[in-house]
Amino acid sequence: MTTAIPDPSQTPGTETETEAATVLHEPRLWRDGGWTAYVMKNEDDDGWAVAMVRDGEPEPALVGPWTMGRDKKNPKPLDTSAFNTLVKTASEVRRRHEQQLHALLHKRVRVNTETLGEIVVTLQIVPNDDDPYALLSAIDALDETLAQIRVTPGFKLNQASAAAWIENDFARMD
Structure with missing residues (x-):
C-alpha cells in the first residue's frame, strides 16, 4: 500500500511545530496525547489509509487501511474510540520494535x-x-x-x- 504521509507543518489547517502539543480533532486529522493520526487517500487504489505519528518522530509508527464512510467514497471520520485504538496499536508496534532492536x-x-x-x-x-x-x-x-x-x-x-x-x-x- 503506497500512501503519501503529509508533513504536519505542510498539511492545510494544522498548527506549526511549536503548537504541535495542541489538541486537534478533525474528521481526517487528530492530534492528542503526543500522537497524530492522518487519514489520507491510498494512492494504490480507491481506498483510504491512516498513519499514526508520534510527536517528534519523522516516520509513522503505524500505517494501515482505513474504513470507508457510508457514502462509499469518503473515509469514515476519526473519533475518540478509533483514535484510542490506533494509539494503542501504534504504541505496541513501537514497543516491539524497541525490544527487537535491544535484542539485536x-x-x-x-x-x-x-x-x-x-x-x-x-x-x-x-x-x-x-x-x-x-x-x-x-x-x-x-x-x-x-x-x-x-x-x-x-x-x-x-x-x-x-x-x-x-x-x-x-x-x-x-
Whole structure:
C-alpha cells in the first residue's frame, strides 16, 4: 500500500511545530496525547489509509487501511474510540520494535568455569554511523567486570566463543 504521509507543518489547517502539543480533532486529522493520526487517500487504489505519528518522530509508527464512510467514497471520520485504538496499536508496534532492536544490540551468555565460577559474557553493539563497534565484557557472580574489549559489531557471541575467550585469559579477539 503506497500512501503519501503529509508533513504536519505542510498539511492545510494544522498548527506549526511549536503548537504541535495542541489538541486537534478533525474528521481526517487528530492530534492528542503526543500522537497524530492522518487519514489520507491510498494512492494504490480507491481506498483510504491512516498513519499514526508520534510527536517528534519523522516516520509513522503505524500505517494501515482505513474504513470507508457510508457514502462509499469518503473515509469514515476519526473519533475518540478509533483514535484510542490506533494509539494503542501504534504504541505496541513501537514497543516491539524497541525490544527487537535491544535484542539485536545486547546479547549475553553464561559460562560456568572451574576456576572463576559462573561468568556472564555480554556483547553490546554500538551502531555508530562512522565507526560501528561492539564491547565484549566478562562479569563475575559479584557483578565485577573481569575484562572488556572492543570487537567488530559482527562478532558472533555464543557459548563456544565466550568459553574460548575466557580460556584464553580474555585475550584480544581479532
